[in-house]
Amino acid sequence: MNRPPRSVLPLALGFGAIGVLHFLRPQFFDRIVPPWVPVSPRTATLVSGAAEIAGGLGLLHPATRPAARWGLLALLVAVFPANLYMAQHPEKFGTPPWVALARLPLQPLLAWWVSRAGR
Template sequence: MPTPARSALLLAGLLASAGVAHFVAPKQFDATVPRALPGSPRTWTAASGAVELALAAGLVVPATRRASAHATALFFAGVFPANVKMAYDWRHRPAPVRALAYARLPLQVPLILWARRAARAEG
C-alpha cells in the first residue's frame, strides 16, 4: 500500500485526468447531470471538471493537501446522484455497459475513503 503522501498524489492524478476529460469529452458528462439541477448540463460539466482540477492541485501542495482531501471526499459524495442517474439511464443498455454504470455506484465508497486517507498525508 502506498504511503499517504504518495496516495494523495495518485488521487490527484485521478482527479486531474477526470477534470481534463470533462473538457475534452464533455458530452458524456452532460448526459449524467441530473435534470433537477438548474442551468445547462454543460455548465455543470465544466464546473465539476474545474472543481476536479482544483482539488487535484490542492492535493499536490502539502500545505493545502488536508483541506483538499476533505473537500475531495465531499465532492465524491456530492457527485453520487450523477452516478445514480447514469445507472438508471443505462439500465436498458447492453450488459457490459450497464455493468460499468452499476459498478460506479459502490466505487464511491472507496474513493471517499481514499480521500480521507489522503487527508492524513504529510508533505
C-alpha cells in the same frame, strides 16, 4: 517542498485527468447530469471539472491537502446523483447495466481514499 505520500500521487493524477476530460470531452459529462439539477448540464460539467482539477492539485502540497480533502469529499457527494442516474438509465449511455451499477460502490471507496490521503 516535501513530496506528497505515494498514495496521494495516483489520486491527484486521477482527479486531475478526469477534470481535464470534463473540458476536452464535455458532452459525455453533460449527458449524465440528472435533469433535475438546477444548473445547465454544461455548467455542472465545467464546475465539477474545475473542482476535480483544483482538488487534485491541492492534494499535492501539504498546506492545501486538508482543504482539497474536504473539497473533493464534497465533490464526490455532489456528483453521486450523476452516477446514480447513469445506473438507473444505462441504456441512455451505451453502458452495460452491470458497469453502471458497479461504479456506485466505488464512490465510498474513493471517498475513503480521499479522506486518508488528505490528512
